[in-house]
Amino acid sequence: MTAFTAILVDGYRELVAKKLFTLSMILSLLVVAVIGIGGLNEQGVTIFGFTIEVPMINSTMFTPAEFYKFMFNSVGVKFWLGWLACLLALVSSAGMFPEMVSSGVVENMLSRPIPRWRLYIYKFTAGLLFTSLQMAVFCLASFLVIGLRGGAWEPGLFLAIPLVTLLYSYLFAMSALLGTVTRSAIAALLLTILFWGFLFTVNSAETIVNGFRIGSVKECQAIEALMQKRKKENPDVDVSDLQTELERDQSTLSNLALWHRVVFALKTVLPKTDETTSLLQRWTLEASNMQDEGADDAEEVAATAQKQRRRGGPGFGNSRAKTSVVVAAIEADQRSRGVGWILGTSVAFEIVTLGVGCWLFSRRDF
Amino acid sequence: MYGGNTHALRDVSLNVGAGEIFGLLGPNGAGKSTLVKVLLTVVKPTVARGAMLGKPIGDKKTLARVGYLPEQHRLAPYLTARQAVEFVAALSGVDRATRKKRAAELLDRVGLSKWMDRRVNVFSKGMRQRAGLAAALVNDPQIVFLDEPTDGVDPVGRVEIRDLLIQMRREGRTVFLNSHLLGEAEQVCDRVAILVQGRVVKQGRMDDLQREGSRQELIVRWSGSGASAGVGAQFAANGSAIARSLPFRGMNIAPTVLADGTHQYVFGDVDAAAAQPALAAAIATGGEIISLIPMHQRLEELFMKIVVDPTTGKAPPPGAGS
Missing domain, CATH: 3.40.50.300 (P-loop containing nucleotide triphosphate hydrolases)
Structure with a gap:
């Protein structure tokens, strides 16, 4: 424990010596301050007494507590901590492992009575301090803002500390491995960002393909329902047009399902950065129940969808399934992915990455 | 072993005692x-x-x-x-x-x-x-x-x-x-x-x-005036210093003529008693003893002898080779 504590303290001192850590900490507090300064009235969002009209975001739609929690999650965690602060942390800590394995330093580390794999893990843990300390400060400030301004004291916010630290740890494990292999901070940073971009691409591809797949499922269901409805009204009615439409959509669905299986398999073995931070939303915010507004009738939906497409509006390519139904189905599908799958597979990838790093570090001559 | 066939170290055997x-x-x-x-x-x-x-x-x-x-x-x-x-x-x-x-x-x-x-x-x-x-x-x-x-x-x-x-x-x-x-x-x-x-x-x-490379250096002046003049002077005049050897442990040691005209004899150890016959012979034949200095081998000398190739005058390249 003496060595572990010493490496942690050393890691903290290294961070404090870097201006980027202080800068990042100040920016975190600024983000919380900006969230805290904002407020809600019936027209929209208020800042310093001025009202900015924002559709769907006003005091009739959200309570103050919901607004601040939403801002904490979407702006604070998802945008600031999930992206920018993580990037700053990567920049700041990319040099930790290349520095540790550099000549003149590594000899002092390896000639001590500590197994190499432990040194690697201790150093890795020290590298997580940047994010965890920043998260601790951010969450404490947000907890106070939501409590004081929104009137809701939400200890669940502190779950963001382990969640965002975990998200960062997926990336830092890769940065540590690359830093050990290349012995270059720049190479480690650039390749880690590339890896992060790859994760983002795979995640986006899976989300998009899955969206279309679910849209297609719902479309087929809507067509089948419409066919039954027409036949029920008039058993002799000709539904060959719908049958053709159904067969075309089923063929599309078959292709989409195949592609989704491929992308999903790839995603399964990779860390899930976006879904990890989304867990916070699951645990701290109420699910946004979309109200079914408008007609239930598939023909009416199709007409509305056509109008929307002509205007360049939203849609999943479906013309008969209601957008709200599709969105709800996608949300349900995403929520069906358990915490065990999201975190378990991500942590498994991280363990493999760390294992490879430890193995290389233990085998190499310095 | 580096690069598959270069040995950084080979057959190294050391014994280091405690407290040294x-x-x-x-x-x-x-x-x-x-x-x-x-x-x-x-x-x-x-x-x-x-x-x-x-x-x-x-x-x-x-x-x-x-x-x-x-x-x-x-x-x-x-x-x-x-x-x-x-x-x-x-x-x-x-x-x-x-x-x-x-x-x-x-x-x-x-x-x-x-x-x-x-x-x-x-x-x-x-x-x-x-x-x-x-x-x-x-x-x-x-x-x-x-x-x-x-x-x-x-x-x-x-x-x-x-x-x-x-x-x-x-x-x-x-x-x-x-x-x-x-x-x-x-x-x-x-x-x-x-x-x-x-x-x-x-x-x-x-x-x-x-001790391995230790020696004594005797400097004798043969030429000159006074008591030292005599056989030694004849040597210098004849320029046949090499023939003027001195005894040491049963051998005759030939001198090297130094720039100032004195003659340097190098004896193979630092035993001063072993040098006495040479001193006596030098004095007896008219030589003036300038100095008798025991010389221990410097580490640098030993190092250079071992490390530098006498034919090329260069140190060997790094590594023990394949």
Whole structure:
């Protein structure tokens, strides 16, 4: 424990010596301050007494507590901590492992009575301090803002500390491995960002393909329902047009399902950065129940969808399934992915990455 | 072994006694640092058999009783000297109270008492070297490996470090000194080994090695006036100095004529009694004894004899070859 504590303290001192850590900490507090300064009235969002009209975001739609929690999650965690602060942390800590394995330093580390794999893990843990300390400060400030301004004291916010630290740890494990292999901070940073971009691409591809797949499922269901409805009204009615439409959509669905299986398999073995931070939303915010507004009738939906497409509006390519139904189905599908799958597979990838790093570090001559 | 077929070290066999200062000498690239790294688990050898402090080489726990100052070591620039030394102590498993006490004591001992709370990044190279020495001793080691400890240190600092090495020996520590500063090694080492191309080509006690090449130099003036004039003068006049040999242990030793006209005789050991017949013969034949000086072999001479190829006059390339 003496060595572990010493490496942690050393890691903290290294961070404090870097201006980027202080800068990042100040920016975190600024983000919380900006969230805290904002407020809600019936027209929209208020800042310093001025009202900015924002559709769907006003005091009739959200309570103050919901607004601040939403801002904490979407702006604070998802945008600031999930992206920018993580990037700053990567920049700041990319040099930790290349520095540790550099000549003149590594000899002092390896000639001590500590197994190499432990040194690697201790150093890795020290590298997580940047994010965890920043998260601790951010969450404490947000907890106070939501409590004081929104009137809701939400200890669940502190779950963001382990969640965002975990998200960062997926990336830092890769940065540590690359830093050990290349012995270059720049190479480690650039390749880690590339890896992060790859994760983002795979995640986006899976989300998009899955969206279309679910849209297609719902479309087929809507067509089948419409066919039954027409036949029920008039058993002799000709539904060959719908049958053709159904067969075309089923063929599309078959292709989409195949592609989704491929992308999903790839995603399964990779860390899930976006879904990890989304867990916070699951645990701290109420699910946004979309109200079914408008007609239930598939023909009416199709007409509305056509109008929307002509205007360049939203849609999943479906013309008969209601957008709200599709969105709800996608949300349900995403929520069906358990915490065990999201975190378990991500942590498994991280363990493999760390294992490879430890193995290389233990085998190499310095 | 590097690159598949280059041996960095081969057939190295050393025996270092407890409480002695052992010097490992050799040209650049001979494998001195690599050997230390092998002993300290920084480099994993293909094969290494032996014991250090009674445990097999490579035993991690033994390293708690070992100190190390790597060549061109770097202390973290964001730490103060005290923090850097305490950090090394913590890695060696020294408890908090002890490491605080020892860090302060050692920094004082290496002359950094006024600088111990300043960051290392403002230190000169010599100061960093001193801080590194303190770090090497902070776990109260039984054996200390010092790789070029006086590198970058000023002359006063070098003397202080030499005194520190002697003090370590007095405290019963074994010091393993890697150096190419032969003069320093000569002054402090009890035993040395010379490593060339990854092989130990010579090792032994310093006084034995010095004795191996020891000699006496007798300077005689044959020419000149007064009592020395006579047969000697005739020699000088004839220019046949080589024929004027003197007896030593049953042999006749021929002189070398020096620039000032005196004659130098080199006898193969430092036994003054053995030189008496030669002195008597020189005096008897009119020679004037200018000096008789016992000469011990300098480490540098021995080193150059071993390392430099007499035909090319160059040191061999690094590595033990394939």
